[in-house]
Amino acid sequence: MTIPEAKRAWSGQINTVTIGAGPEEGGTRSSVVTVGGATALPFYHFEGVLPHPPVVAMEVWDVQPEGWPDVVKAPFSSVMDDPAAWARVCVDEHGAQLIALRLQGCDPGGADKGPQEAVKAVRAVLEAVGVPLIVWGCGTVDKDNDVFPAVAEVLAGENCLLGTITEDNYKTLTALGTAYGHKIVAESPVDINIAKQVNILALDAGYPMENLVMYPSTGALGYGIEYVYSIMERSRIAALQGDKAMAMPILCDLGTQVWKAKEARASEEELPGWGAVEARGPMWEAATAYTYLLAGADMLIMRHPDAVGATQRAIARLMANGGGS
Amino acid sequence: MILIAERINAGFKDIAEALRERAKGPVQEWARRQTAQGADYLDLNIGAVSKEPSDMRWLVEVVQEAVSTPICVDSTRVPVLEAGLDVGDGRPFLINSTTADPGKLEQVVPLAAEHGAGLIGVAMDQRGSPQDVDRRVENAAQIFAVATDAGLAPEQIFLDPVLMPVRHMQEQGPNVLEAITQYIMLSDPPPHISVGLSNIRSGTSEKKLITSTFVAMAMARGLDAAICDVMDDVLLNVVATAELILNKEIYSDAYLRAFRMKRGSS
Numbered sequence: 001m002t003i004p005e006a007k008r009a010w011s012g013q014i015n016t017v018t019i020g021a022g023p024e025e026g027g028t029r030s031s032v033v034t035v036g037g038a039t040a041l042p043f044y045h046f047e048g049v050l051p052h053p054p055v056v057a058m059e060v061w062d063v064q065p066e067g068w069p070d071v072v073k074a075p076f077s078s079v080m081d082d083p084a085a086w087a088r089v090c091v092d093e094h095g096a097q098l099i100a101l102r103l104q105g106c107d108p109g110g111a112d113k114g115p116q117e118a119v120k121a122v123r124a125v126l127e128a129v130g131v132p133l134i135v136w137g138c139g140t141v142d143k144d145n146d147v148f149p150a151v152a153e154v155l156a157g158e159n160c161l162l163g164t165i166t167e168d169n170y171k172t173l174t175a176l177g178t179a180y181g182h183k184i185v186a187e188s189p190v191d192i193n194i195a196k197q198v199n200i201l202a203l204d205a206g207y208p209m210e211n212l213v214m215y216p217s218t219g220a221l222g223y224g225i226e227y228v229y230s231i232m233e234r235s236r237i238a239a240l241q242g243d244k245a246m247a248m249p250i251l252c253d254l255g256t257q258v259w260k261a262k263e264a265r266a267s268e269e270e271l272p273g274w275g276a277v278e279a280r281g282p283m284w285e286a287a288t289a290y291t292y293l294l295a296g297a298d299m300l301i302m303r304h305p306d307a308v309g310a311t312q313r314a315i316a317r318l319m320a321n322g323g324g325s
Numbered sequence: 326m327i328l329i330a331e332r333i334n335a336g337f338k339d340i341a342e343a344l345r346e347r348a349k350g351p352v353q354e355w356a357r358r359q360t361a362q363g364a365d366y367l368d369l370n371i372g373a374v375s376k377e378p379s380d381m382r383w384l385v386e387v388v389q390e391a392v393s394t395p396i397c398v399d400s401t402r403v404p405v406l407e408a409g410l411d412v413g414d415g416r417p418f419l420i421n422s423t424t425a426d427p428g429k430l431e432q433v434v435p436l437a438a439e440h441g442a443g444l445i446g447v448a449m450d451q452r453g454s455p456q457d458v459d460r461r462v463e464n465a466a467q468i469f470a471v472a473t474d475a476g477l478a479p480e481q482i483f484l485d486p487v488l489m490p491v492r493h494m495q496e497q498g499p500n501v502l503e504a505i506t507q508y509i510m511l512s513d514p515p516p517h518i519s520v521g522l523s524n525i526r527s528g529t530s531e532k533k534l535i536t537s538t539f540v541a542m543a544m545a546r547g548l549d550a551a552i553c554d555v556m557d558d559v560l561l562n563v564v565a566t567a568e569l570i571l572n573k574e575i576y577s578d579a580y581l582r583a584f585r586m587k588r589g590s591s
Contacts, residue, residue: 192575193575193576193577193578194577195577196575196576196577196579196583197577197578197579200577200579200582200583200586201579203586204579204582234575235575238574238575242587243574243575243583243587244586244587245577245583245586245587246575
């Protein structure tokens, strides 16, 4: 009996998005990152091309982070009060392919820093490392809209990834992205219909959808990962079937979610029999990352160096020899 | 839904004139306008006024000059179809059409096979139009069998259950819908199912409403192609909505816009 041919041919392709710009493109980056371009499901090398492997960005804050458990603070304990030094450690010692600078210090409920302080942090990180930057707002809409004009301007020509736009707040950032040449993260609250809507709204605001990266929200392993997984999977299938409004590379922001999970942060005293948190925490983050890679993640924002290393090794294995090994 | 745009047809005065005077303008203008609306194919029909293969040849060349949209050559005359296919520049072609008449099948099916073109098979035969479900199924099955024997894949075959004017032949509506249900069971994957949509509205007062309502009902049965007026935005919106309800597209509040975007139209 012959085995029936089960390969699928897809008509669509994921958009190719490059973050960062070297001197020749008007920026200062010593490396740039390109994601997307796939014509097949994740790691289905036999069905199409997967020209760009997923990448890992490491997360840096503009203030001393609150709420991070010790296990994930430990690798950065001496540099967490200095975003530039922290970013350097991520790149030089832990192989971060991008730095995701979260402007958490601008949060009105926290340090409430102003635009100029944000610019200072951004500039310091930009000068400290050669990798491309993701700059993420504090999440308070009015404050982000207040801070981003100055941040986008100081980063002009660097081709950064700025986040995020949402269904209710997309006009400011799309205008800035157009004016200063930045890519943009389109966020939706674990809702595929809103994900598609945000992408279309960006286009309606005059921002090309080819410059968007989609962020469907991220749930940690054990905390809603299956909902996000199925949304990513469905988005990717729709994109490969030709739905241009879903053809963006997908970003997962792991750190914020994973390190809230008790499985990642509780000590062995609190959870007898669960093993040392020093190993368990990074493993939780890596397992979450691996799951999202299989769902179609193109870009992962992560925290723990051990998890980053494990994830990068997994990506290398999944991409090697056409995935056949 | 595969939309085959109907407007470049010498049954329309401007096209008949353009054809007669070899004036590219109106033809290319309709090619561009229908492409901008998201047409998947442009139907080219030299009409009852001409029997000349050279007219179809000219039409195909003129359209190919203006747009890259796939072409559907439409004629009851085999030499006319052949003339159009011969000047094809490598883009996908669709042949409109054959019937189940053995004499016709014998000539048109090899043409599709030879040119790698799709083929619309209208479920009529030498006795004329089918009046019931059985004849529609019998004729379509005959076309399907001959076409697949000649090496055409099911995806290349478009079966047409023969849509008739609701004003004069109301009893045929249910027959057409039932035939569609049976057509999709012919193979896995099923063949495409196509209709000449404008037939249903002829002589009626509510042309757009009747066309759109039929499309929604027929899509639920498996219709996935139509020769139609792609300039009719009501029709396009209904098709977009039906695709949504059939779970062929992901919902977004701007889904009508998404539908047009997907088709490269504005």
